[in-house]
Amino acid sequence: MRRAGRPRGEGPWPWLAAGSLALSLLMLAALLLLLAGRGLGHFWPAPVVLVTLDDGHQLAGQPVREERRRTLEGHWVRERLYRVGNRDLDGEAWRWVEVGRIVAEETPEAWAVIERRRWGELIVRPLALEEAGRRLTEAPLWSAFEARLERGRALAEERDALREEVIAPLARRLAAGHDDAAARERLVAAQARVAELQAAMARDVLVVESAAGERLSVPLAEITAAWRPNAMSPAEKLLAWGSNLWHFLSEGPEAANSAGGVWPAIFGTVLMVLLMSLLVTPFGVLAAVYLHEVAPQGRLTGWVRIAVRNLAGVPSIVYGVFGLGVFVYGLGGRLDAWFFAETLPSPTFGTGGLLWASLTLALLTLPVVIVATEEGLARIPDQQREAALALGATRAEMLRRVVLPMALPAMLTGVILAIARAAGEVAPLMLVGVAKLAPQVPVDGDFPYLHLERKFMHLGYHVFDVGFHGGDVEAALPLVYATALLLVGVILVLNLTAILLRHHLRARHAAPGTR
Template identity: 50%
Template sequence: MRQSIGDWTRSGSPWVWLNAGAVAISVIMVIGLLILIASRGLGHFWPAAIMEADVRAPDGSRYHMVGEKVEAVTVPAEQVRAAGIDVPAGQETVDRYLMKIGNRDVYGSDFRWVIADHIEQISHPESLIAVERREWGNYYGYLLALKENGQVIAQQGKGENKIWPEFEKRIERALNIHDEIYQIEKHDIGRINYTIERLRLKQRSLELKGKDTAQNLAEIDAERAQLNAEYEVLQAKLADLYVAANRDSFVAMAMNGAETEVSLSKVVRAFQPNMMGLGDKMAFYGAKLWEFMTDEPREANTEGGIFPAIFGTVMMVILMSILVTPFGVVAAVYLREYAKQGFITRMIRIAVNNLAGVPSIVYGVFGLGFFVYFLGGHIDDLFFPEALPAPTFGTPGLMWASLTLALLTVPVVIVATEEGLARIPRSVREGSLALGATKAETLWRVVLPMASPAMMTGVILAVARAAGEVAPLMLVGVVKLAPSLPLDGNYPFIHLDQKFMHLGFHIYDVGFQSPNVEAARPLVYATALLLVVVIALLNLSAIAIRNHLREKYKALEM
């Protein structure tokens, strides 16, 4: 018997298909977005070939160009004609290439748009080199000579590769020296400076308490003198390392024929992409990707890595989860198990649900006013008077950022936990009480374990929201570049008062505040992909815990 359209509609089948289609479209859009982000971001680390060509300028003159093609776009011919560039009559579109020419210290800009039809005599010489520097971006050109203490020790003509092996050895030596300098400056001297500052605060504390006796001050002075002696030794070693690092340099020729001398202490790596095989390129790609995830940023966050931002994001989310879980669970337990169900309880639930819809920037303003200025200021007055007027906790930092996001996400945990408590049968509670358990024991040993999967669901939702928030963090602790990690080897090891970096804010800063937009664009995509991966890993960890708890207490629900 054939089913009529009305019967089919009343059966609910259209809504099933509509929901299935909506879910399918959403999944396709998410996958497409991830593919777009991955292709735009991860492709940045692949060593592109370097092109050498002659280019016809709009005024009819010609110039020599060396660089790599970054992007190709097609624009209307009228747009190009409006810029004063001649385009053949009848041509409707024009192809343009974004070329990374590097050598920002020579040309003032390391990117240039070029009309594809104006590029002539294209070649890819194997002797062209790309040098990644700590400042001024990449250098593209021909290696001409190596110098040691200002004296030429090896040289070659344009298009030759005779001195490349020696060049690589000296770069490796310079990198080893740079690592030693970094270790001394960042860790050894940093530890001494941190200890000296704590001695200063200890002395100030003794003065405020009236305990600055000669004996106590002598002990502090003796310890300070020992630290100063260690500092002098490290400074002398550091001076020798700087001399050794600046010993070698290289001379190269840029595309305009200008010869430039660069110290090897400013070089991160040098490579010849036109000579690389597939295996070499894959090894280079892996090294660049590893550097991106484990190194510190440089060049206004447009080069280097983003490890401090990864670390700050994960640490903040973990602290937020530790803070939000007990508050949310206690509030939900009170509302469901102890509070009298009436008008006031309903109003509280409505208020909790409304809190979930408050814009996040409002929480940031509240966190700045209450946590930082009020609570942090009073903590400084009570516990850190020796540091005043410099604030300790009376300034934005990791603790206040975590508390602000815990406050932002606590409604999610409350609602999820309440729903989990409501699903537990009343007979389970009555059975526990009938066996002689008190209400507190029933709650702690029976009800809460059975509701733990719902609690973890709330934590998962909280992590997913908090990890991507940026607006409140801009007010309560996140910064463009943090000089040190909030977790290190200096007592008390976890520095909750320090400012930190965050992946979400890093995306905003690089994408919208960078002075070099073209160089920053691929890093925005790569950082966005990494943020999605970090959030996914945090959520998967919480989901694994929730599933384990669900399996553990499944028998109690039957």
């Protein structure tokens, strides 16, 4: 009989638990808001401001933020950071301006932001269009420029398609020893067409002027995008934001990862996690079934369980070193000696790649899957096993048709935990296959289609590389926030998929009284 006194459930502990949960949720929401605000805001077309200083000089740029800064004389002043671009003209893409020195600010519609393949952005005023050295009189200027830029993009798409679909396959065929006159003729014709496209793309030039009065001729072939933010309506800015976000998700990196998109990193992350899940699930389930259902429950089995749980706490870099020594140099070196001796000393499997990274992370997450599966097996009532055996089922049939289906939700719980840990790991990948820049995904139309020996890009490593190895910290920060938000989103989608599948299987196979 319970003693009279404080009612059960009251006291500080429930409130402490609830407060801790609320604080954790608030911190998570604050983190996501920070990533979303700093990351997604990077793709919004910010206005271009023409600033006139007290000494008469002018600059054109996009305001970023304001800070109180201490001068060399010890005074505190408020300064504003502008993204001015024009690195090849002015030598700096960012400029701090003391707010007190600003005399006037304007937002003229004629000023444009132009993205180039080299040298980054230009913030300039377009003056004229030239074709093969001849100035054009097409009006209005911006409409004519957009039409010619779109034509240049179509020519670039045709050129890239010829290179990837015609020239590269024919070159590989001829290099393999298939001497075919028709193939040589097709290769020569395709190369001539590419030369024509290159010449057509190089003839159009845009003449621009900076705020300092410097003029520059920019070939349209070097321009990837251009817009006039001051002349755009809110709807046009929203469409431009969506387009910029789509390019970030669907294109490859540019300018040493400081520009462009992250599609190869998205593909590499998802593919590596899927391969890791396919590798770790059967081994983890078999190990858990053996420990709980087959092995004698003695001291040795207890020690094995303790060892498995301790492996879950080993630092991930240790697994990376193990993968480098055993998988890359050990197994990969032997595979090269047996099957790819003609390519040595250039390794095929004896270097980091997708396969070794997936195996290393599978080894890293194996204890998580074993523990989760064994706990799920322990929750299955013994009556279910005894009933199956009493009906004439063998022990193998009982495990296969009764126990394992009921343990599927626990298996998927282990897989969910494994995905959550593996998708964000970076340290072991640096040793066993991740690359700073691998614009080509490891899947193509050449046999065997999935190239497990190739290096790949990863969102976590991309965040590390852009944030700490980039030359322009201010330009890298928004990309770091956007890529981190994308990594959280990828992990969330993978986990939600596994959670929905687990819920479906739990509702289908759960025993009475265990739901």
